[in-house]
Amino acid sequence: MTLDHLSLSSLAVHAGREGLTELGVHAVPIDLSTTAPLPSVMEGRDALDVLATGQPLPPGAPTIYRRAWNTTVARFEVAVAALEGHVPGGEPLALEGIAFASGMAATSAVVLSRVAAGVPHVLAVRPLYGGTDALLESGLLGTEVTFVEPDEIASARTERTGLVVLETPSNPTLELRDIKDIVRQAGDVPVMIDNTFASPVLQQPLRLGAAYSVHSATKYLGGHGDAMGGVVVTSPDLATAIRPIRVITGGVLDPWSAYLLLRGLATLPIRMQAAQATAGAVACWLTEQPAVARTYYPGLPGGDPTGLIGTQMYGPGAMVALDMAGGFEAAQQLCSGLRLITHAVSLGGVDTLVEHPASLTHRIVSVAAQPGAGLVRLSIGLESIDDLIRDLAAALNAL
Numbered sequence: 014m015t016l017d018h019l020s021l022s023s024l025a026v027h028a029g030r031e032g033l034t035e036l037g038v039h040a041v042p043i044d045l046s047t048t049a050p051l052p053s054v055m056e057g058r059d060a061l062d063v064l065a066t067g068q069p070l071p072p073g074a075p076t077i078y079r080r081a082w083n084t085t086v087a088r089f090e091v092a093v094a095a096l097e098g099h100v101p102g103g104e105p106l107a108l109e110g111i112a113f114a115s116g117m118a119a120t121s122a123v124v125l126s127r128v129a130a131g132v133p134h135v136l137a138v139r140p141l142y143g144g145t146d147a148l149l150e151s152g153l154l155g156t157e158v159t160f161v162e163p164d165e166i167a168s169a170r171t172e173r174t175g176l177v178v179l180e181t182p183s184n185p186t187l188e189l190r191d192i193k194d195i196v197r198q199a200g201d202v203p204v205m206i207d208n209t210f211a212s213p214v215l216q217q218p219l220r221l222g223a224a225y226s227v228h229s230a231t232k233y234l235g236g237h238g239d240a241m242g243g244v245v246v247t248s249p250d251l252a253t254a255i256r257p258i259r260v261i262t263g264g265v266l267d268p269w270s271a272y273l274l275l276r277g278l279a280t281l282p283i284r285m286q287a288a289q290a291t292a293g294a295v296a297c298w299l300t301e302q303p304a305v306a307r308t309y310y311p312g313l314p315g316g317d318p319t320g321l322i323g324t325q326m327y328g329p330g331a332m333v334a335l336d337m338a339g340g341f342e343a344a345q346q347l348c349s350g351l352r353l354i355t356h357a358v359s360l361g362g363v364d365t366l367v368e369h370p371a372s373l374t375h376r377i378v379s380v381a382a383q384p385g386a387g388l389v390r391l392s393i394g395l396e397s398i399d400d401l402i403r404d405l406a407a408a409l410n411a412l
Contacts, residue, residue: 021099021214022282029092029275043272044084049076064260067253069109081260085268086112089275090244093234096213096278097226097246106219109252111259112244112271116209116229117144118264119243121154123205123225124176125262126254128155132175132202136161138195139382142184142207142229143375146382149178160382163190166198180207181216185334185370185390187309189321196222203251209233209361214285215327224251230274232361236284240273242266284363284395288331291401292393296333298402304343304409306387309334332360333391341386343412344369348389350408353400360392365401367391 016027030041051057052075060074064081076082090110098106113119124135134157137149149158161169166177177199181190187210196204203224208216212233218226228234230242243266245255259265266274296310311317312329322329337343347367348356354365358373368374370384393401 016095017105018102021096021101024095024099025092025214025282026279028095029088029090029278031091041085041088041272041275044079044268047079049078051075051077065257067256069252069256079268080263080265083265083268083271085275086266086271089230089242089266089271089278092275092278093213093228093230093244094246096281097208097217097219099213099217100220107249108219108246109249110244110246111252111255112230112242112266112274113259113264114243114266115241115264116142116227116231116243117148118259118262119227119229119245120145120205120207121148122255122258122262122264123227123245124148124154124156124178125258126251127175127203129258130175130254132173133157134159134171134173134175136166136169136174136177136199136202138163138166138177138179138190140183140186140188140375140384141178141180141382142209143370143378145178145180145207146375146378150379163195164198166195167200170200170202174202177202177204178207179204180210182210182311182330182332184210185309185332185375185384185388187311187316187330187332187334189311189317189319189326191319191321192218192221192223192325210330210332211326212281212285212361214282215289215330216325219246219248221325224248231359233281233285234361235270235274235277236281236362237273237277238359238362238364240270240277242270242274285331286328287395288393289328291396291398292331292333292391293329294398295391295393295401295405299333299335299405302409304338304412305335306338307336309336331393333393335389335391336385337387337389339387339412341371344387344389346412347408350411351404352407353396353404354391360390362392363395365392365394365396 094110206218
C-alpha cells in the first residue's frame with residue numbers, strides 16, 4: 014500500500030512501519046546490535062562508501078556499524094520526513110530525515126554543515142530557544158552571528174552568510190514569523206526553522222520554502238517525556254552534507270529512543286489537537302486574572318497580527334506564556350504553588366509543565382536576550398481543562 018495520499022493522521026500511524034508484514038511482526042523491531050555481519054569485504058567497503066558520502070543506505074546493503082546506520086532509527090527518520098512533506102490532496106515532498114541524540118545535536122549539525130561549506134555567517138531572529146541562542150553567540154562552532162529583526166534579513170546578508178535561523182512560534186513568547194517572507198528576504202541563503210513548538214501537525218516549513226526543519230524530538234514528537242532525540246528534515250541534496258557530520262561527531266540517536274519516538278508519532282495529531290483545544294481555553298481564562306499582566310498565545314485576539322494561523326499554521330498550538338503582574342516574586346510563587354501542573358523544563362508531553370524561562374531554558378543567553386523576570390511558560394498537556402484551571406486558580410489566589 015502506498016502512503017502518498019493518506020491524511021496526516023493516517024500517515025502518522027503508518028509511516029515508518031513499511032515492511033512489517035514481510036518481517037512477520039506487528040510492532041517495529043528494535044535493532045540493538047552495535048555492529049553488523051558483513052557478507053564480504055567488497056560489499057562492506059561499498060556500503061561504507063555510500064555512508065561516507067552522506068547518502069541513505071540502500072535496502073539490503075550491509076549496515077556496517079550503528080554510529081553510521083541503524084534500522085530502527087531509519088524508520089523514525091522516514092516517518093518524520095513523511096509528516097513534514099505531507100501535502101493535503103497532493104504529491105508529498107521528497108524529503109529526508111536525519112535523527113540525532115538531541116535537538117541541540119541536530120541544530121549543531123545544520124550549523125556545522127554551513128560552516129564547513131565556507132559560509133559561517135549566521136543571521137538569527139530572536140527570541141530563540143536558549144540553547145540555540147547561546148550556541149550561535151558563543152562562536153563555538155566557528156559561526157559569526159548577527160541577531161536581526163525579521164524585516165532586516167535582506168539588508169544584513171553578506172557574501173559569507175550561510176544560514177538564517179529562527180523559531181516560529183518563538184520560545185518563549187510565541188511570536189509568529191512569516192516563513193515565506195523570511196525565505197524571500199534570505200534569497201539563496203538557506204533558512205532553518207526550529208519547528209519544535211508547532212510540530213509537523215501544525216506547520217511544515219519546507220512547503221513554505223525553508224531549507225531545514227529542526228525538532229527537539231524529545232518534545233511533541235515523542236510526547237511522553239521518556240525519550241530524548243532530535244531530527245533534521247531537509248532535501249536529499251542538503252541531507253548528504255549532514256549525515257557525515259553525525260557519523261564523525263557521534264551524535265547518534267539510540268535505537269530504544271528511536272522506537273519510543275516513532276511510537277509517539279502515531280498519536281501526535283490527536284495529542285496536538287487535544288492539547289491545543291485545552292491551551293486555548295486556559296489562555297482565555299488567564300487573560301481575565303488580575304495577577305496576570307499579559308497572556309501570550311497566538312490564538313488570542315492580537316496574538317496573530319499578520320494572519321498566519323490558517324495559512325502558515327493549522328492552529329495556534331499548545332504553548333502559553335504569561336507575564337505576572339508581581340514580577341519575579343509572583344512568577345516564583347506561581348511555579349512553586351502549582352500542584353497538578355509539574356514545575357519542570359521541557360514541553361510537549363501528555364502532562365502540563367510550567368517553567369520560569371529566565372531562570373532555566375534562557376538563563377544562559379546574553380542579558381539582551383533574557384526573557385522578562387515575571388514571564389512564566391506553560392506547556393499544556395492532556396489533563397481536563399477544569400482541573401488545570403482549578404490548579405492555576407489556587408496558585409494565583411495564593412498570591
